[in-house]
Amino acid sequence: MLRKGGSVKRWHTITNAKEQTVAAHSWGVAVIVMELWPDSRTNLIYASLLHDVPEQLIGDVPAPTKWAHPRLAKELGVAEESFWDIVKVKFPELTSEEVLKLKIADMLELLWYCIEEERLGNKNFKEVFVRGVEYIKRYDLCEASTQMLDDIIKMEAEL
Numbered sequence: 001m002l003r004k005g006g007s008v009k010r011w012h013t014i015t016n017a018k019e020q021t022v023a024a025h026s027w028g029v030a031v032i033v034m035e036l037w038p039d040s041r042t043n044l045i046y047a048s049l050l051h052d053v054p055e056q057l058i059g060d061v062p063a064p065t066k067w068a069h070p071r072l073a074k075e076l077g078v079a080e081e082s083f084w085d086i087v088k089v090k091f092p093e094l095t096s097e098e099v100l101k102l103k104i105a106d107m108l109e110l111l112w113y114c115i116e117e118e119r120l121g122n123k124n125f126k127e128v129f130v131r132g133v134e135y136i137k138r139y140d141l142c143e144a145s146t147q148m149l150d151d152i153i154k155m156e157a158e159l
Contacts, residue, residue, distance in 0.1 A: 002087060005053030010060050014128065017120035020113055022052045022060070028109040029102070036144045037101055043092035047102055050091060054083035064131070104145050107136040111152045118159045129156055 006023030030048035033040055052060070058079050066073035084091045094102065114129040136149060 002050070002053055002089060005050075005056040008052070008055045008060060012060060013062050014124050015122070016124070017117055017122040022055055025109060025113070026050070026052055028112065029105045032105040032108050032148070033101060036105065036142070036148065040101070041098070043094055044098045044101060046092040047094055047098070048105060051102060051106065054080040057083055057086075063135075100139060104136065104139055104141060107132055108145065108148055108152065111136070111149070111156075115152065115156050115159070118156065 006021055006026070008022040010020045010022060010025055026049050029051070030045055033044055033048045037044070058076060061072075061076055066076065111129060111132050114125040114132065117125040118129070133149070133153060141149065
């Protein structure tokens with residue numbers, strides 16, 4: 001049942017030039033985790049690969065919707081937790097520091113995807129990129145993630 005989660009299409013509320021699945025996104029997140037924090041525990045790598053698998057039952061609810069409706073976001077969290085009970089798989093336990101790393105890598109992958117879309121001529125992702133940068137800057141970024149973010153911002157500015 002876990003493999004089905006990789007087939008979920010992301011970005012259903014915005015026109016994209018190149019389809020992205022949860023599998024492609026999750027692979028990107030895991031690669032970013034390994035690049036920024038090469039000594040990461042296996043739990044963080046597994047969590048990177050599995051973090052959006054519950055979307056096969058819940059769907060990919062856009063982040064702005066969750067931000068605008070905190071009660072909905074909380075209920076979606078409950079639904080995600082129950083997903084792991086349904087599939088009888090234990091989601092990897094993470095430290096608070098690892099949870100932060102996962103969120104940062106998740107957002108950095110989103111920004112990379114926005115750049116890919118913009119390179120393909122898709123202007124729809126400019127606003128997503130700007131919101132993503134604003135969002136990630138709220139976190140306490142380590143030197144490596146700050147450098148990656150700076151590189152991403154420079155690349156996007158050159159488009």
